[in-house]
Amino acid sequence: MDVERTSLPGIGLRHVVTTERGRQLGVVSHRTGRRDLVVYDKHDPDTCVVSVQLTGEEANALAELLGTGRVVERLAELNRQVEGLVTEQIPISAASPYAGRSLGDTRARTRTGASIVAVVRNGQVIASPRPDFVFQGDDVVVAVGTAEGAAAVARILTAGE
Numbered sequence: 001m002d003v004e005r006t007s008l009p010g011i012g013l014r015h016v017v018t019t020e021r022g023r024q025l026g027v028v029s030h031r032t033g034r035r036d037l038v039v040y041d042k043h044d045p046d047t048c049v050v051s052v053q054l055t056g057e058e059a060n061a062l063a064e065l066l067g068t069g070r071v072v073e074r075l076a077e078l079n080r081q082v083e084g085l086v087t088e089q090i091p092i093s094a095a096s097p098y099a100g101r102s103l104g105d106t107r108a109r110t111r112t113g114a115s116i117v118a119v120v121r122n123g124q125v126i127a128s129p130r131p132d133f134v135f136q137g138d139d140v141v142v143a144v145g146t147a148e149g150a151a152a153v154a155r156i157l158t159a160g161e
Helices: 058-081 107-111 147-159
Strands: 005-010 012-016 022-031 035-041 047-054 085-092 115-121 123-128 138-143
Touching: 005 115, 035 058, 047 058, 085 147, 107 115, 107 147, 138 147
Parallel strands: none
Antiparallel strands: 005 012, 012 022, 022 035, 035 047, 085 138, 115 123, 115 138
16 A cells, blocks of 8 residues: 655645545644544545544554554464564563563563564553553563563563563
8 A cells, every 4th residue: 555645844744545445544744743634535635525633642542543453463474474483472460570660671682582562551552662661460562583582571571580
């Protein structure tokens, strides 16, 4: 799918995608952080028929909803394509030594060679969490690596090894 990117001087950026059925959808990213979700007229792609103004937080929530299934699909596809690569889903209990601590504190990648690529919290996927991301009880951590590496991440997060 192609994404058309247009600079809007004084406003920000506009990204437009065309669906398989020929509908054009756009997102106008304002410099203020506001986002406008835009649906263009099917017969006149220069005419906007619906515009929904979103705050930065609302835009992030919508992006997570739209992207949740795609992250899981892509990880599953990677597992099928790359021999020896596994995905481990690791639940974090309130008793975990890392509940309330940051991803960086685990040093998981350095210690295991596996990567923590996402965290599922309250049904929402947080993709590519940063080192300052703080784990909570009931999070589910998604680690990718060799079977040994992913198992080592699980031991770190559950037993504090």
